[in-house]
Amino acid sequence: MSAHFETKRGMKVVRYGILSVLCVFFLGKILGGEGVEKSTPSSELVSLNYMDFLKSKFKEGVDREYLICLVDSLLSNEYIDPKVVDMLNDKIQETYVDEWPADTNPYPAHNLYKSWNTLLPHPYKNDICASDTESTFCLTDNYMNCGYGHPFEGVITSRFGWRDGRHHNGIDIDLIRGDTVVSAFRGVVRLAKWTGGYGRTIIIRHHNGLETIYAHLYKFLVKPGDIVDPGQPVARGGNSGASRGSHLHFETRFKGKALNPESLIDFKKFQLHSDSLVIRKTRSGYVAFQPGTLFHKIKGGDYLYKIANQYGVSVNQICKWNGIKRNTILIAGKELKVSN
Ligand SMILES: [Zn+2]
Structure with a gap:
């Protein structure tokens, strides 16, 4: 009986804790308007209070049921400080090393990111990329990633790469306002809001560590924390934000760095090129390519026409594959993708 009481009282404390978290969060939102930067400090303040609360609870001792309640109640939250998640995970690990199921994490690929931000589209710092070199990723499998759904089967109106002196970090697909946009892979919605x-x-985080971004939407069909399947409708397309005409701006990112969506997706056949993808760290980010893709290391005296001839491809193809222009200056030592 006393254990039961303990849990009930625990639940009350949790509810109270969460309630105050939400109150201050919304207050911060009202005070800060849509200004993301203004609302962040109040979230941090809340996290501090909540962490103090967790620390004192942990000191008193918590049982398995209570830990489950804590995790469950956090999942309904708008914002969860990564430190809180880490603290909970540490506690779970030290308490239930053997009997706890292997994947206790509420967020996909948390081991790669260590954070979950529902307010900022690009919250990641470079240090999470520091030790990366090259790895092969599974895009579809029977366990976690389970297939692919094409975000919107339309005509491409703008590709990834340099455009009017700015880098276009995604691909634009023509649509009519109200058209249904679907999630590309299985994952969890990290962000669903108006963003500059x-x-x-x-933004959806997937289990292999990729994040996909769907922008200029008209209407949301999901909210942060929702688990989505490949092909599941997540929004109606539109023309919101800095957009001229209704279209879907679609991005694929790894640890915050934009990858060319065409390196994994065939936008004419509306399917993946293959089940796996190689992601290689470069000086400025990552480059993604199909396993077996060829690269050319630029040497002094190289120019695009010469390289194109060497590999039997066109200058246009090299520009497209690498997101560069014909007059981009080639830097010795850098690599160019020279096959599809
Ligand atoms: Zn775009």
Whole structure:
């Protein structure tokens, strides 16, 4: 009986804790308006209070049921400080090393990111990329990633790469306002809100560590924390934010760095090129390519026409594959993708 009481009282404390978290969070939101930077400090303040609460609870001792309640109640939250998640995970690990199921994490690929931000589209710092070199990723499998759904089967109106002196970090697909946009892979919605030039934006974190971004939306069909399957409708497309005409701006990112969506997806056949993808660290980010893709290391005196001839491809193809222009200066030592 006393254990039962303990849990009930625990639940009350948790509810109270969460309630105050939400109150201050919303207050911060009202005070800060849509200004993301203004609302962040109040979230941090809340996290501090909540962490103090967790620390004192942990000191008193918590049982398995209570830990489950804590995790469950956090999942309904708008914002969870990664430190809180880490603290909970540490506690779970030290308490239930053997009997706890292997994947206790509420967020996909948490081991790669160590954070979960529902307010900022690009919250990641470079240090999470520091030790990366090259790895092969599974895009579809029977366990976690389970297939692919094409975000919107439309005509491409703008590709990834340099455009009007700016880097276009995604691909634009023509649509009519109200058209249904679906999630590319299985994952969890990290962000669903109005975000600067993106307009109404959805960001989904997937289990292999990729994040997909769907921008200029008209209407949301999901909210942060929702688990989505490949092909599941997540939004209606539109023209919100800095957009001229209705279209879907779609991005694929790894640890915050934009990858060319065409390196994994065939936008004419509306399917993946293959089940796996190689992601290689470069000086400025990552480059993604199909296993077996050829690269050319630039040497002094190289120019695009010469390289193109060497590999039997066109200058246009090299520009497209690498997101560069014909007059981009080639830097010795850098690598160019020279096959599809
Ligand atoms: Zn775009």
